[in-house]
Amino acid sequence: MDYAKIASQVIEHVGGKQNIKSVQHCATRLRLQLKDNDLRNEDAVSDIEGVKGVFLTQSQFQIIFGSGLVNLVCDEVQKQLGIAVDAPADAEKEEKKGNVLQRLVKLLSDIFVPIIPAIVAGGLLMGVNNILTAAMFSGKSVIDLYPQFKGLATAINMFASAPFAFLPVLIGFSATKKFGGNPYLGAAMGMIMVHPDLLSAYSIGIAKAPVWDIFGFKIQAIGYQGTVLPVLAVAFILATIEKKLHKVTPTWLDNLTTPLISIMVTSFLTFIFVGPVLREAGNLLADGITWVYNTLGFAGGGLFGLAYAPICLTGMHHSFIAIETQLIAAKATTGGSFIFTTASMNNVAQGAAVLAVLFLTKNEKMKSICSASGVSALLGITEPAMFGVTLKLKYPFYAAIIGSAVGNAYCAATGVLAQALGAAGLPGFLSMLPKDYLNFAIGLLLSMGVSAVLTAVFWKKFNIEGEDLKAETPAKEEKAEEVKEIEVQEPVDTTEETNELYAPMKGEVLDVAKSADPAFASKAMGEGVAINPSEGIVYAPADGTISLIFPTKHAMGITLNSGVELLIHAGIDTVKMNGEGFETFVETGAKVKKGDKLLSFDMDLVKEKGYKTQTMFLVADAKGKEVEVVEAADADNNTKIMNLK
Numbered sequence: 001m002d003y004a005k006i007a008s009q010v011i012e013h014v015g016g017k018q019n020i021k022s023v024q025h026c027a028t029r030l031r032l033q034l035k036d037n038d039l040r041n042e043d044a045v046s047d048i049e050g051v052k053g054v055f056l057t058q059s060q061f062q063i064i065f066g067s068g069l070v071n072l073v074c075d076e077v078q079k080q081l082g083i084a085v086d087a088p089a090d091a092e093k094e095e096k097k098g099n100v101l102q103r104l105v106k107l108l109s110d111i112f113v114p115i116i117p118a119i120v121a122g123g124l125l126m127g128v129n130n131i132l133t134a135a136m137f138s139g140k141s142v143i144d145l146y147p148q149f150k151g152l153a154t155a156i157n158m159f160a161s162a163p164f165a166f167l168p169v170l171i172g173f174s175a176t177k178k179f180g181g182n183p184y185l186g187a188a189m190g191m192i193m194v195h196p197d198l199l200s201a202y203s204i205g206i207a208k209a210p211v212w213d214i215f216g217f218k219i220q221a222i223g224y225q226g227t228v229l230p231v232l233a234v235a236f237i238l239a240t241i242e243k244k245l246h247k248v249t250p251t252w253l254d255n256l257t258t259p260l261i262s263i264m265v266t267s268f269l270t271f272i273f274v275g276p277v278l279r280e281a282g283n284l285l286a287d288g289i290t291w292v293y294n295t296l297g298f299a300g301g302g303l304f305g306l307a308y309a310p311i312c313l314t315g316m317h318h319s320f321i322a323i324e325t326q327l328i329a330a331k332a333t334t335g336g337s338f339i340f341t342t343a344s345m346n347n348v349a350q351g352a353a354v355l356a357v358l359f360l361t362k363n364e365k366m367k368s369i370c371s372a373s374g375v376s377a378l379l380g381i382t383e384p385a386m387f388g389v390t391l392k393l394k395y396p397f398y399a400a401i402i403g404s405a406v407g408n409a410y411c412a413a414t415g416v417l418a419q420a421l422g423a424a425g426l427p428g429f430l431s432m433l434p435k436d437y438l439n440f441a442i443g444l445l446l447s448m449g450v451s452a453v454l455t456a457v458f459w460k461k462f463n464i465e466g467e468d469l470k471a472e473t474p475a476k477e478e479k480a481e482e483v484k485e486i487e488v489q490e491p492v493d494t495t496e497e498t499n500e501l502y503a504p505m506k507g508e509v510l511d512v513a514k515s516a517d518p519a520f521a522s523k524a525m526g527e528g529v530a531i532n533p534s535e536g537i538v539y540a541p542a543d544g545t546i547s548l549i550f551p552t553k554h555a556m557g558i559t560l561n562s563g564v565e566l567l568i569h570a571g572i573d574t575v576k577m578n579g580e581g582f583e584t585f586v587e588t589g590a591k592v593k594k595g596d597k598l599l600s601f602d603m604d605l606v607k608e609k610g611y612k613t614q615t616m617f618l619v620a621d622a623k624g625k626e627v628e629v630v631e632a633a634d635a636d637n638n639t640k641i642m643n644l645k
Contacts, residue, residue, distance in 0.1 A: 007076035015039030122163035181239025198223035301412020306405035336417030343424035349403035351377030352448035356455040372513035380423040395458035403451025501642035503635035507533040527627035528618030553582035
């Protein structure tokens with residue numbers, strides 16, 4: 001393999017030397033900070049020998065090479081550019097670039113993504129409550145037929161409504177943290193906005209609001225349950241006041257007066273002006289887009305379904321979270337959220353297109369990617385499907401957005417609206433009212449059917465298979481020759497061949513297709529597992545030799561006696577920590593036995609820095625063996641999680 005040639009092709013297809021600001025790499029990916037991301041040619045980069053996938057995350061262009069190879073390619077790129085392999089000094093400034101819309105979308109994403117699990121939990125519980133209380137059996141519900149379940153339904157309804165009733169607390173915490181303030185003060189402001197002494201926002205127009213008479217100035221004491229815009233504005237005001245006070249208050253008074261003044265001033269501003277104005281603005285926004293969607297009917301649904309995937313590519317779909325939350329919180333007047341319905345149609349359409357490619361292609365590498373990413377898209381995670389398959393091949397992407405448009409047009413025509421957030425895709429039934437199950441199912445089938453059929457039509461019409469194989473075949477042939485040569489020159493000792501791999505960490509073990517990192521989930525870097533650890537200690541999963549220790553200590557390679565290569569990657573994006581909080585207990589070339597302590601990392605510090613502790617354990621090179629994964633809810637080093645056949 002000619003690393004100099006690969007490096008020169010990378011440089012050429014990302015816009016040339018003058019377009020590269022900095023280069024760095026982690027255990028598997030080459031990370032490029034480009035001056036102008038529009039100058040990159042992702043198709044050309046994907047066709048370079050050794051490249052397993054490409055991603056653009058925020059302002060960083062990432063090229064997946066896999067462990068070992070990425071080090072060699074990065075060194076060569078560094079050599080040809082004459083720059084140091086290091087993180088860009090102006091990384092923080094880079095994140096602040098972009099137009100106002102892009103920065104707003106990123107801001108909303110950063111605020112809402114952390115609280116989505118809480119909202120989804122409430123939404124799915126609401127779906128269970130709907131099943132128990134909906135009149136599905138000759139006008140009677142489950143609890144009508146079986147009264148013993150009434151207490152269960154009542155409890156579940158309370159559990160489900162809590163995240164929405166106290167939504168300002170969640171948003172206040174997350175938003176204030178994002179704006180640079182104390183998140184606990186943000187949570188306190190959220191609590192003030194939903195205090196039980198206030199008239200509930202759901203009772204406006206039904207009951208009379210209490211009034212505070214302050215020196216003759218009357219303020220209505222109305223709560224903000226289920227609102228979004230007022231809380232975002234309040235969090236920004238609170239964080240701004242707090243930061244200003246920190247700068248001007250003497251240190252011996254800071255802890256006493258800054259929280260007091262921040263909360264008091266922000267609270268009065270909230271109930272006098274900010275809250276009432278933005279509550280009305282939020283209601284108008286939700287009512288407005290609902291009116292447009294309902295008025296245009298199937299045409300509006302079709303257009304939104306067609307545009308949803310391209311919107312996802314820009315990241316703008318994260319801005320929908322604020323609107324969707326408002327729609328669901330006010331479902332008594334809005335009817336629910338059409339955005340969740342649209343997302344479900346889009347996700348299954350992408351999944352169907354990928355599964356169609358799985359059956360149509362003869363490319364083994366593409367089959368491997370399709371099998372995992374197609375299923376994950378049907379279940380609600382589309383990044384591996386779009387970036388790994390449909391966008392790469394173009395025409396399956398076109399087929400998918402047309403399928404999404406058809407399915408969503410039907411749902412819009414039949415008035416299918418989600419009652420809760422959840423997993424947008426096949427599991428989306430839990431977010432629907434039972435009366436909409438049939439129409440939702442028809443919409444899903446239309447999306448999947450149109451997408452799959454059009455993919456097959458485009459496949460034959462535009463000879464997609466021929467173009468795909470053209471780029472892959474030479475690389476495969478060369479790789480086969482290289483492996484053959486290595487086997488002749490360096491025979492592998494298989495006298496003590498290991499075929500059973502054990503969990504390297506304590507915690508929950510999932511198939512890597514369920515990883516929180518789309519690059520790993522696509523399986524472009526190999527089969528394996530993702531581990532949600534309960535402690536930050538990594539042990540040897542089998543006997544072998546340490547073949548790689550990444551300089552930042554977050555990743556490690558192990559070679560078994562059979563030649564099979566393993567990769568352990570502690571955390572997601574932890575390369576940016578530059579080794580802080582990580583400690584290794586072995587050296588490269590060391591022989592290890594199953595259970596030997598390899599490395600440790602500070603899980604609390606990883607989370608504090610804003611990264612995830614989820615650890616990947618991959619078979620980077622299976623040497624022709626089939627990898628069988630065994631998931632486990634609570635594994636340790638004595639739990640067998642992979643078999644090599």
